[in-house]
Amino acid sequence: MTWWSRPKIANIIKKTFASSSSDYVDPLKCAFAIQSGIFLGFVVRHRGIEIEPKKIKAILNMQPPRELKDLRKLQGKLAYIRRFISNLSGRIQPFSKLMKKGTPFVWDEECQNGFDSIKRYLLNPPVLAAPVKGHLLILYIATQPASIGALLAQHNDEGKEVACYYLSRTMVGAEQNYSPIEKLCLALIFALKKLRHYMLAHQIQLIARADPIRYVLSQPVLTGRLGKWALLMMEYDITFVPQKTIKGKALAEFLAAHPVPDDSPLITNLPDEEIFTAELQEQWELYFDGASRKDVNPDGTPRRRAGAGLVFKTPQGGVIYHSFSLLKEECSNNEAEYEALIFGLLLALFMEARSLRARGDSQLIIRQINNIYEVRKPELVPYYTVVRRLMDKFEHIEVIHVPRSKNAPADALAKLAAALRKIGVNPSSITSSMALYLKILSKDANYSGDFPHTSTRPVSSSSGLMGKRSYFGALIRVKPIKFSKKSTMEYAIHDNFKHQPPAPLHSTVLSWPFNAWGIDVIGLIDPPSSRGHRFILAATDYFSKWAEVVPLREVKSSDVINFLERHIIYRFGVPHRITSDNAKAFKSQKIYRFMEKYKIKWNYSTGYYPQANGMAEAFNKTLSKILKKTVDKHQRDWHDRLYEALWAYRVTVRTPTQATPYSLVYGSEAVLPLEIQLPSLRVAIHNEIT
Structure with a gap:
């Protein structure tokens, strides 16, 4: 100043x-x-x-x-x-x-x-300084469990750092569930919106515990709130500086008012504090459980039976179920839990999962694996050693405890496998998962091929029993039959082949696309548009939810026929049936002749049951909400905003179909303007190819 x-x-x-x-x-x-x-x-x-x-x-x-x-x-x-x-x-x-x-x-x-x-x-209240044009602005941001805060500062003519503005607000709703780095992004966006009149005229030096700008721009696809945040950040000249490299009174006072919680998961002591990277790996999830139960042999002697259940969740959202009967003699419940985890790790390695999050409901096993508890039972020490060796083969792995209620599918599979009854099986000849792993490491004679094995094949045990090894090496079937070439062919019959004889293929008749439409009139609209339009004629496809609209000054039967021919028939073909209310424009001799010409079945909903045309009414409500948010204060330009609102409706996921109308009609999502401004993955790939 x-x-x-x-x-x-x-x-x-x-x-x-x-x-x-x-x-x-x-x-x-x-x-x-x-x-x-x-x-x-x-x-x-x-x-x-x-x-x-x-x-x-x-x-x-x-x-x-x-x-x-x-x-x-x-x-x-x-x-x-x-x-x-x-x-x-x-x-x-x-x-x-x-x-x-x-x-x-x-x-x-x-x-x-x-x-x-x-x-x-x-x-001792602070003294705030007015920002001086031409000087660099310094923006500090911080987060707490329930609030976010910011401080705008600047160096005065004497080189001292002085505070200019304090900001803070409480996080509401789903904002409290954001990750720590997303909360920092939220604090930055909040400061940029509130202090926009200051930020646009100055260069900004951002100081925080981590770089929110790099996190947002490093995402492979910018959609949702991250896309909005990235678009807003591009308007400003922001440079990130790590917090630990800054010293000053303003920073000390700001950090004192925003203490870091003790349980904060954000790491401040990074190996390279100048660069914040967020590597996205394909995360696999494994739910495992083991079950052991007492049983009685046919001769009346007691014994224990055990089973293992596995549930895999792939990064793409797929689910894979596996269950195994563990025929080890006197297998305890803890040993069954270890067996299930070892089987799951072997299977995950075969499926080339490099990042795995395993969940189990045995608190003892989980804490032993995470070195919280000491393994004191001698029979569990070999299992613990094998699990730790397998875990070293992953780039990232964590084993966490979940309640039994959240591990119900794996628990049910384990109990089912433990209840299966094997007839004519000598338990002592069955190989456990731990013994199988040790055999693989020592290249046992009974195991041929690289670990893990990729197909099923018959294996002979030392007692002459026949077992079938799964694609990751576990013996899951046995049969007391002499090992021979003939028996091998019998087992090959049950391999993963289609034994159905060939048959001629028959073509499938496609269904009638766009066979049913709902049509309705929105209006009388007040105020009218600048061109005198007072009505909106709208039609919605029942399957894809695709909608077509046109503004009208008045609704006549001729206008309805022109709309149906130009916007429906000439674009999507002749429909099979149309549903509307009993408006005069839909019940006239012209409409009847139009129906006879194209053989269209026209259904009319009654005033006693308007839900018969409920889909058209639902679209009218959605369209009206969009127009109210997009028109200007005079509300006379709604006819120009109509097609923008229609575009927004077509590219938005609809709740009944869980897809956008655009994707159901054209087979893929539309390229949005945001994908051109901030190139998405498919736009970048297309530009490189062409």
Whole structure:
């Protein structure tokens, strides 16, 4: 801020009033060359902007609120000086529970602590400086579990960093479920929107614990809120600087008002703090469970039976189920859990999964694998060793505990496998998953081929039993038959081949596309468009939800026929049936002749049951909502906005079909303008190919 001398100010005033003889100055209302003054409730001085002392005194002298009315008075006073208080939303967070409707007003210790923290802060209020054009702006952002905050600062002429503006707000709804880096993005977008008039005129230096700009721009496809955020960030000149490389009083005060929670998952000590990368790997998920149950052999002797259940979830959303009977003698429940996990890891390696998240409901096994508990039972030590070796083969793997209710599919598969009854099987000759793994490592004679095996084949055990090895090497079938070439062919019959004899192919008759439409009239619309349109004639396809509309000054039978021919028949073919209400435009001799010409069946809904044409009514409601949000304040340009609204409807996923009308009609999604401005993956691939 530049402060002029008294002679210079006097010269400017003299020239200003010399240009007009009719202007005069009231000495009671004007003051020039003053050192400080009160403007709009704030004290403006040469060193900056301060809070008026009487406003601070009014808050310091307030007693703790006793009712909701007192609390609203306090919040009103704080809202007026909110730009001076760092993390105001975080400080008054305890007050929010008292503002809910129907909640009894109980001023507890948490509310009193927040009230006291505000009073302590106002004992030494900050002095804010006005941003100077041409100087770099410094933007600090921080997040807390329930609020986000920002500080706008700048270096003055003396090189000292001074605060210009404090921002904060409470996160609502789904925002509290964002990841830590997405919360930083939200804080940045909040600051850019609130301080846009400052940001556009300056270069911005962003200081945070991680780089939200790099995270957003590194996404392979920018859709949803990330696409909106990226488009908004491109408007500003922002440079990211790691937080730990900055020192200053403003940063220290800002961080003191935004303490990092103890359980914050964000890592501050990065190997390379100048670069923030977000590598996206295809994450596989594995749910495993083992079950052991007591059983009785045919001869009356007791024994234990065990089973393993696996549920895989692929990165594309597919689900794979596996269950195995574990025929190991006296297999405990903990051993069955380990067996299930080993089978799952072997299968995941075969499917070339490099990033895996395994979930089990055995807290003991999970904590032993994560080295929280010590493995003390000798029979579990070999299992633990094999699991740790298999885990080393993955690039990223984590094994976490889930409640039994969330592991129900794997638990059901394990119990089912344990209940299966094997007849004529010698349990001692069956290889467990751990023994199978050790055989693979030592290249046992009974196992040929590389791990893991990719096809089923018969395997002979030492006792002459025949077993069938699955594609990852587990023995899942046995049969007391002598190993021979003939028996091998018998087992090959049951391999993954189609044994149905060849038959001639028959062509399938395609269904009638766009066979049913619903048609309706929207109007009378007030105010009319600038071209005199007062009605909208709309038609919606029952299957794809595709819609066609046209604005009209009045709706006649001839207008309906022209609309159906030009927008429906000549584009999508002749429909089989059309449903409408009993409007006069739909019931006339012209319409009857039109129906006879194209052999169209026309159904009319009655006033007693308007739901018969409910789909058309639903589209009318959606279209009206879109138009209300897009028209200007005069509301006379809705005929121009009509086709923009129709485009938005066609490229939006509809709830009944879980797809966009555009994709159901044309077989792929439309290329949106955002994909051209920020090239998506398919646009980038197309440009490289062409």
